[in-house]
Amino acid sequence: MTKKALITGITGQDGSYLAEHLLARGYEVHGLVRRVALEDSSRRFGRINSIRDQLTLHAASLESYPSLFHVISRNPFDECYHLAAQSFVAESFSDGFSTMNTNINGTHYMLAALREIRPECRFYFAGSSEMFGRVREIPQRESTPFYPRSPYGISKCAGFELTRNYREAYGMFCCSGILFNHEGPRRGFEFVTRKITSTVAAIKLGMASELRLGNLDAKRDWGHSADYVRAMHLMLQQDEPDDYVIATGETHTVREFCEMAFEQVGLDYRRYVVVDERFYRPAEVEILVGDASKARRELGWAPQYDFRELVAEMVRSDLEQLTRSGGALRYAAWPVG
Numbered sequence: 001m002t003k004k005a006l007i008t009g010i011t012g013q014d015g016s017y018l019a020e021h022l023l024a025r026g027y028e029v030h031g032l033v034r035r036v037a038l039e040d041s042s043r044r045f046g047r048i049n050s051i052r053d054q055l056t057l058h059a060a061s062l063e064s065y066p067s068l069f070h071v072i073s074r075n076p077f078d079e080c081y082h083l084a085a086q087s088f089v090a091e092s093f094s095d096g097f098s099t100m101n102t103n104i105n106g107t108h109y110m111l112a113a114l115r116e117i118r119p120e121c122r123f124y125f126a127g128s129s130e131m132f133g134r135v136r137e138i139p140q141r142e143s144t145p146f147y148p149r150s151p152y153g154i155s156k157c158a159g160f161e162l163t164r165n166y167r168e169a170y171g172m173f174c175c176s177g178i179l180f181n182h183e184g185p186r187r188g189f190e191f192v193t194r195k196i197t198s199t200v201a202a203i204k205l206g207m208a209s210e211l212r213l214g215n216l217d218a219k220r221d222w223g224h225s226a227d228y229v230r231a232m233h234l235m236l237q238q239d240e241p242d243d244y245v246i247a248t249g250e251t252h253t254v255r256e257f258c259e260m261a262f263e264q265v266g267l268d269y270r271r272y273v274v275v276d277e278r279f280y281r282p283a284e285v286e287i288l289v290g291d292a293s294k295a296r297r298e299l300g301w302a303p304q305y306d307f308r309e310l311v312a313e314m315v316r317s318d319l320e321q322l323t324r325s326g327g328a329l330r331y332a333a334w335p336v337g
Contacts, residue, residue, distance in 0.1 A: 009084030062106030103155035185317035214279030247290025
């Protein structure tokens with residue numbers, strides 16, 4: 001029998017990779033999108049255009065419980081992957097109210113609607129390493145206490161606790177993936193990794209002359225989104241629900257990312273990178289590195305991409321896109337993620 005999966009945030013980086021992954025496994029894949037996206041599909045569906053005819057999309061909003069209830073009541077979903085969120089950390093400082101409303105209430109509405117109509121549907125919540133914030137131990141694992149340093153991190157902690165509460169209070173199959181930074185060519189331009197690789201491409205092609213960044217010494221555990229969506233799927237195939245850290249276990253600085261990205265085009269990053277204090281966070285997270293030994297042991301998961309392959313793929317993709325579009329990518333004023 002064909003499984004039916006619902007993905008919120010299907011038009012995003014993770015959503016598009018996950019949709020491809022599930023389609024390859026014979027799933028019937030549905031996605032939630034805002035009505036405005038349906039009305040402007042040519043621009044907003046870029047990441048899923050190649051599979052658009054294999055998807056069923058539903059207009060709904062995470063801020064509207066009735067719209068979520070309507071979709072879920074009419075479709076017997078077996079699995080629900082809740083990826084949609086206001087996920088840009090810098091924006092969460094600028095508009096904390098919107099971040100809290102979308103990320104916390106949206107998660108609560110999804111869980112409540114599923115409990116009411118589809119309590120047997122397995123639920124995945126997209127947690128984040130930003131929940132650890134000012135880390136209490138290195139590396140971070142499932143038992144590491146949370147200490148979020150941004151409205152985004154706080155909202156993800158609330159979603160994590162909601163997910164665990166529905167699992168324990170109502171016996172639902174609810175899992176959280178505490179995913180460390182995961183990137184790829186489909187990453188949004190507002191995030192620091194894509195800002196770096198697309199500006200590197202622009203500099204190489206003579207379309208830009210400098211790259212302005214914030215804290216070059218911030219350390220992150222960077223993996224590839226295509227690897228991480230495999231872990232999401234594996235979590236919902238287990239006999240019992242649980243929470244898992246998904247990470248590479250390696251840490252690199254923003255400076256290292258810059259150096260490697262510029263190396264891909266034969267340039268020295270020191271000639272082009274300018275530190276701009278406007279891009280520092282109000283409360284910085286200095287180091288994040290995860291221990292995914294539980295996922296390796298229980299899920300049989302391991303990343304296939306290494307750091308150098310990730311950076312190389314992103315730079316190569318941005319070079320190809322800029323060349324093909326004649327410089328149409330937006331690269332001049334992206335803020336740091």
